[in-house]
Structure formats: C-alpha cells, structure tokens
Amino acid sequence: MTKKSDTELIISGIRKDKRLPEQTREIKMKIGNIVSANGSAEVSFGNTVALASVHGPRPLFPRHLQESQKGILRVRYNMAPFSVVDRKSPGPDRRSTEISKVTRLALEPALFLDDYPKVTVDGFVEIIQADGSTRVTGINALSLALASAGIPMKDLVTACSVGKINGTLVVDLNGEEDNNSEADVAFAIIPNRNLVSLLQMDGILTKEELIQLLELAKRTCKKIYEMQREALLEKYKGEE
C-alpha cells in the first residue's frame, strides 16, 4: 500500500467524516458480553469493532512451553473474513502474526505475570468490522477483557492511532485516511506509569512532527483511559 496525498481527506480543517483533526470517532465500550470467557470486552471506534476475550489463567500445555518462574501471556489477533470489503481469507497471515506479537508486547508490561508460574493467560482479539486503527482498538478491548477477567494489572493499557493526512496531524485514522496517509503511528501507553508499550510508525515525518504526534497520542489516550475506567466502574459498581 503506497501512501498518496492527492486524495482530499481534509478540507478547511474538517475531515471527510466531519471530524476535527484531534477528534476521535465515537467510541463505545462494553464489558463482559462473552459469558464463556473469564473476561471479555467489545470496543468500537466508529466502524471499527473489536471483540476481545481472555481465557485463564489456566495450565499451559504442552509442558515445555511452561515458564517455571512466571506465567505467560499469549495473544491472537485475527480479522474476520467478512470484516473487510473484499473477503479476507481466514487464518493467520504475516500481518496478523506481527500484530499478535506487538499486541502481546503492548499488554505484557501491565500484567503481574510473576504471580502465575506455569500458567498461561490467553487473549483473543477478533476484528469483526474493520475501518482503520484495528490494532489499537483491539488493544483497548483486550486491556478491558484482562481487567474484567480479574488478572492483576499495574494499570490498564490504552491505545490510539495518530497520523498525518494532507499535511495535518490527526488522531484516530479511519480506513480511508489510513490508506492515504503520509504517515501513521500506532501508540499504546500504560498511563499511570507513563510507559509506552506500543510504538509503530510508517510514512515520512520530520522529528518535530513525530514529537508532536506522540504528545497528541498521549493526550488522546488520556481521554480513552477515562472511558475505559468508566466502563469498568459501570460494569462492576455495587458488586462485592
């Protein structure tokens, strides 16, 4: 996919979907909708919808995969065949292999896995509808699912995308913006530790633009973080 900047994505400061540069799409969060899982969440950013569930902590087999001192986190990110306009053939590909890995690494620093020798926590992300920024939507969902599964966490993990379209720095790129951006950045942070746990960028940016985008991503994550907290409180308030 080559980045083109000739598509008009932003006209006099307003994006094609009527958003301001620093405005996210409508964000929805739902927790605990998959009863068979230990924890689950559904997060949508506009038309991008991610389901996440967590199974475990549970014993890990085959045994040679076990770590004697700590538990491990395994993550599968997957896109449903019907989640995109042209059907995606099912099963893992190179893209999903990489995203599974970076999603795991984005969440791992927030978990207390030392308390769980020899077990695994399995996280599954299914993108059921895709319109850009799927990996960060998935990370937000999986973070909530882990919390709702009762896995001890240092904090939630909050993620968002930022990028540059038609020369303007924006947040939460939709599919069309993503495909035609000059640059895009996937970002996740563990807010109370100020620790960046996902950072991927492609495109062309000056250092100054990049720094501005990182600040913008951090500010945006702060807002998303509040929503995640509220969603959890909403679900579990009053429960003993």
Added chain:
Amino acid sequence: METYALELIQNGKRIDKREFTQFRNIEIKDSVIDTAEGSAYVRMGNTQVIVGVKMGIGTPFPDTPNEGILSVSAEFTPLASPEFESGPPGEDAVELARIIDRGIRESKTIEMEKLVITPGEKVRSVFIDIYIIDNQGNLLDAAALAALSALLSARMPKLDVEGNIIRGEHEGKLSVVHKPITVSVCKVGDKLFLDPTKEEESILDAKLSIAVSEDDKICAMQKQGSKGIEFDMLEKMIDIAIEKSRELRKLVK
C-alpha cells in the same frame, strides 16, 4: 554471562568494551551472489546476514496499478542459531521482514513507478530475501543495511519484445533513490545503547528501531521488547538514531 552484561551496562560499560553508541565493526560486500539481480553480505561484529534481490514479472495490486511489486521475506535459517528451527517463518522472522519492508516502502527507496511494464497489467516485482547466517545480536540493523546495499547493487533483467524476462541479460540498474538506515536504540533502565550483542539483547527492557532517511526524516519505527519505554525517553532515542544513521549511511556505496 547475561547477568554480567547487565551489571556492566548498569555501570556504564559493555561486555566488549564498546562505547554505548558505538557499533561493532561493520563489513559490507555487495554483489556476492551471481544468480541474484542484487545482493549483499553484511557482517556486524559476529552477526552475518546475506540479502538477495530477485526480480520477476507480476500483476500489480488493484489499488496500485502504476507501481511495481515489493515483497520482503526473512528466513531465520537453523544454521544461524540453536534457537532457530526449520519450518515456516516464525513471529520474529515475520516481524523483522515487515519492519524492513516498511522502512523501504515508506521512504520510497525504490522508484516503484519505473517498474511498470503495462499499467494495471504487467509490472516488475522485486523480492528481497533476507537470510540470517549467524545470529550474534542486532539482526534488524544488520539486515536493513544488507537490504539497502543489495538494492543499490541490483540490476534490472532485460525484457524481450513481449515483456518477458531474458535471464542472464540486464538493462541498467534498479532505480534506488533513497537510503534509509535503521538504528535500533536499546534500553535497560535509564541506559540507552546501540548494536547489542546477543548477551546484551537477552537483558534488554525494550528496543526502539527507527528508520531514518538521508534528510533526517523518520520513515518507520517499531518498539520491541517486553517492557515499556518511559514517554520522556522517546525524543532522546530518536535523536540518537538520527545521528547514528548519518554515520552508518557513509558505509553504504
């Protein structure tokens, strides 16, 4: 050995006595494989990588009818490390290939428009195959350097009147117009350093790999490792990568 490497780093030293921003010796040889259109061998300390560039003919992707095809793959061959197993590329090999792919693609290193034979129908394809021969740390930076050198050495196969490749004959060089350099900045606690050995790699908190173009612009970035990076350290890491990329670029012909 690992704990020792960690202790040293924390005390501002390294296992092989290098400065924190010093790379191991780098040797680059291009055109090392006769059967490939372009190739390069890179040795970075004891890490060895060979990259071969093969070119073919293909159908362009529907969304880019006026561009050639670029494909990057990496093989972590079992000969390179006791940890590498035969079989389809694992997670790390896939990630490495995709990071290098983005560094080349996003910086527009190759003039993809010049690879078109018939718009929308027939284009040249460029396959970059990364072969890890010996893994002694910092595979990504070594592989990126080898990929760039291989591309710079690549010749275009000659086409007959029907647009089919005549093997063994060439017409000019592949049009390579940028020189992105990837520098991975490693982090242990508050210490930042470059070009980790295998021992140092095993004790990293995290690593930020940054591809920088010749005009100091950032064209790709990937955070690796199982711990986070303090937000306030990011700018310093970017600065280190930009500065080092200028030095490494001089090694590429």
